[in-house]
Amino acid sequence: MEQLINDLKVQIKEALHLEELQLEDFDENTPLFGEDGIGLDSIDILEIVVLLEKEYGIRMSNPKEGKAIFHSVRTIAEYVQKVKSE
Amino acid sequence: MVSVLSTNITSPLGFTTEQNYQAVLSGRSALKCYEGLWGLQEPFAASLFSEEQNAALAISGYTRLESLAIRSAQEALSHTELDVASERIVLILSTTKADIGRSPSEAAGAIAKALGLTREPIVVCNACVSGVSAQLLADSLLSAGLYDYAIVVGAEVQSRFIVSGFQSLKAVSDAPCRPFDIERNGLNLGEAAATIVFSRNGDGVWHLVDGAARNDAYHIVSPSPVGDGLTAAIEAVMQGQDKTRLATVCVHGTATLYNDQMESKAIQRAGLSDVPLSALKGYYGHTMGAAGVLETILTMRATDDGIVLPSKGFTELGVSEKVCIGKTQQPVSVGEKRCFLKLISGFGGCNVAALYARGTMDYGLRTMDDRLRTMDCGLWTKTHTVRLSSGDGKSLNEIYREQIGNYPKFHKMDILSRLAFVATETLSPLPRNGESLPSITGGDGGGSAIILFNHSSSIVSDRQYLSTISDADNFFPSPSVFVYTLPNIAAGEIAIRHHCTDETSFYILQEKNETLMQQILDASLRASNVQSVISGWIDAESETSYECELSTYEKE
Numbered sequence: 001m002e003q004l005i006n007d008l009k010v011q012i013k014e015a016l017h018l019e020e021l022q023l024e025d026f027d028e029n030t031p032l033f034g035e036d037g038i039g040l041d042s043i044d045i046l047e048i049v050v051l052l053e054k055e056y057g058i059r060m061s062n063p064k065e066g067k068a069i070f071h072s073v074r075t076i077a078e079y080v081q082k083v084k085s086e
Numbered sequence: 087m088v089s090v091l092s093t094n095i096t097s098p099l100g101f102t103t104e105q106n107y108q109a110v111l112s113g114r115s116a117l118k119c120y121e122g123l124w125g126l127q128e129p130f131a132a133s134l135f136s137e138e139q140n141a142a143l144a145i146s147g148y149t150r151l152e153s154l155a156i157r158s159a160q161e162a163l164s165h166t167e168l169d170v171a172s173e174r175i176v177l178i179l180s181t182t183k184a185d186i187g188r189s190p191s192e193a194a195g196a197i198a199k200a201l202g203l204t205r206e207p208i209v210v211c212n213a214c215v216s217g218v219s220a221q222l223l224a225d226s227l228l229s230a231g232l233y234d235y236a237i238v239v240g241a242e243v244q245s246r247f248i249v250s251g252f253q254s255l256k257a258v259s260d261a262p263c264r265p266f267d268i269e270r271n272g273l274n275l276g277e278a279a280a281t282i283v284f285s286r287n288g289d290g291v292w293h294l295v296d297g298a299a300r301n302d303a304y305h306i307v308s309p310s311p312v313g314d315g316l317t318a319a320i321e322a323v324m325q326g327q328d329k330t331r332l333a334t335v336c337v338h339g340t341a342t343l344y345n346d347q348m349e350s351k352a353i354q355r356a357g358l359s360d361v362p363l364s365a366l367k368g369y370y371g372h373t374m375g376a377a378g379v380l381e382t383i384l385t386m387r388a389t390d391d392g393i394v395l396p397s398k399g400f401t402e403l404g405v406s407e408k409v410c411i412g413k414t415q416q417p418v419s420v421g422e423k424r425c426f427l428k429l430i431s432g433f434g435g436c437n438v439a440a441l442y443a444r445g446t447m448d449y450g451l452r453t454m455d456d457r458l459r460t461m462d463c464g465l466w467t468k469t470h471t472v473r474l475s476s477g478d479g480k481s482l483n484e485i486y487r488e489q490i491g492n493y494p495k496f497h498k499m500d501i502l503s504r505l506a507f508v509a510t511e512t513l514s515p516l517p518r519n520g521e522s523l524p525s526i527t528g529g530d531g532g533g534s535a536i537i538l539f540n541h542s543s544s545i546v547s548d549r550q551y552l553s554t555i556s557d558a559d560n561f562f563p564s565p566s567v568f569v570y571t572l573p574n575i576a577a578g579e580i581a582i583r584h585h586c587t588d589e590t591s592f593y594i595l596q597e598k599n600e601t602l603m604q605q606i607l608d609a610s611l612r613a614s615n616v617q618s619v620i621s622g623w624i625d626a627e628s629e630t631s632y633e634c635e636l637s638t639y640e641k642e
Contacts, residue, residue: 046565050254
């Protein structure tokens with residue numbers, strides 16, 4: 001799980017061009033969206049959807065249903081692990 | 087006031103305005119479901135020309151887009167007696183993507199030449215609003231006396247590029263779209279060309295009375311949830327006008343969740359809840375650069391007959407505000423209801439409203455000429471200028487790091503937007519911390535406008551997006567790259583940064599023609615309250631070959 005979380009942090013930082021976010025400051029529990037969090041937007045969600053397909057082979061047809069999944073890096077990791085174990 | 091001399095619609099439903107109008111009246115739709123087309127895995131519904139139609143439209147030596155535009159313009163011109171070789175005629179091409187991988191200015195040049203025109207054509211590239219923007223530009227250029235006639239052609243052809251891009255944004259429905267409906271789940275893309283020939287004189291039956299463009303300054307893709315820009319555009323156009331004269335409001339109605347909801351907000355806020363709406367995407371899908379022209383023509387034709395066209399695909403209202411929309415044809419009084427409003431919104435935060443009127447102007451409409459009489463109509467002069475080019479020795483990233491910083495979105499932008507961003511941030515006297523321009527905070531209203539020009543459109547992002555879809559085994563279309571394949575996003579980024587809420591426009595020219603750029607700037611902001619303008623040339627042929635010269639302008 002920890003390895004998956006770290007991989008996701010690196011992949012999200014790269015795919016979303018979060019160049020000013022240091023990996024050591026990238027907490028897996030911080031909300032990804034909203035002003036109190038990392039501040040990602042709707043296009044960023046869609047880019048994470050592409051990332052999950054590209055890196056983990058997970059296809060999400062309706063990302064709106066999975067809003068809870070994109071709460072934080074940890075919730076994404078839990079989702080990836082759940083899908084992979086099914 | 088400019089008037090309409092002639093029109094044409096060339097679509098899968100027919101090759102003339104009348105054929106299209108009759109097809110729509112009989113309830114026909116060009117939308118069909120496709121599976122596996124262009125190697126796309128996800129199914130989609132779209133309005134596409136058939137093989138036979140493409141063969142009939144093709145002109146040897148021209149691309150599919152050029153052929154389509156030439157056919158449409160020629161058919162419209164055949165009903166006029168214009169001398170096409172006259173220096174008093176301009177071609178304005180409205181398109182969002184033209185031919186992928188090639189500047190739309192090349193298509194415009196080829197179309198103008200094929201039509202026998204002699205003046206340099208202008209391409210309007212303001213994402214989805216382009217078709218109405220192009221008509222407002224025609225109005226401005228003709229009203230300023232620069233030309234006597236404008237041929238406005240909106241044209242778009244569909245491809246793997248565009249459909250995969252909108253699919254990556256999860257915006258495409260696999261079934262015929264349902265504007266304003268509770269079950270709507272996305273748009274359909276369509277291909278078409280549509281032409282309006284405008285005359286400087288009021289000799290046509292239909293007149294373009296007034297129009298306004300306003301930016302949300304909210305997000306590059308999502309519309310303002312409360313419809314700020316669209317409300318402002320409608321209010322600017324309808325101020326002092328008699329709304330009981332409106333036969334209909336022809337909405338954008340893309341059938342995406344966000345667009346239709348936003349439009350309902352703006353219609354309510356502007357006090358137009360009781361005016362019948364018509365949403366026409368259920369017949370043609372979203373024909374992008376053609377949509378604003380095509381839908382204007384159909385609405386003129388229907389209003390001639392005293393009809394509000396049914397909104398095909400609509401059944402049950404699915405927006406939060408009260409609007410008057412129907413799935414069946416509604417009659418209106420031809421004598422009383424002689425005006426209509428066209429609304430359109432698009433990526434980059436753009437919103438445009440335009441008011442059209444039929445017949446003699448004897449019923450108290452306020453025209454642009456009336457507005458001009460009450461205004462300070464000085465020309466615009468440069469106050470400050472910044473030049474950036476790839477030969478400067480410092481990269482945009484270096485300038486950002488050394489002089490700007492603290493705007494993480496910078497790293498997400500494409501080359502064109504980064505160029506616009508760095509230029510405006512270093513453009514004295516603009517504040518560097520993203521505050522509003524002084525004229526807005528000064529409280530006298532009017533906002534700020536952004537008018538940008540280039541030659542290469544968004545060619546760098548086009549190539550980058552193509553690389554994400556070119557390999558069938560490595561097919562991962564990137565939504566964030568696709569968004570930047572619209573060059574006007576650069577204007578949208580500056581609008582967000584500096585809260586510029588007036589007009590934002592992007593024009594593509596044959597070359598950097600400073601005389602023409604100044605004429606467009608002066609003409610399009612002649613009847614505007616805008617206090618300050620950022621305008622100039624911004625072109626990137628590659629990540630390492632770019633040129634930008636932006637200025638702030640004030641009225642003389």
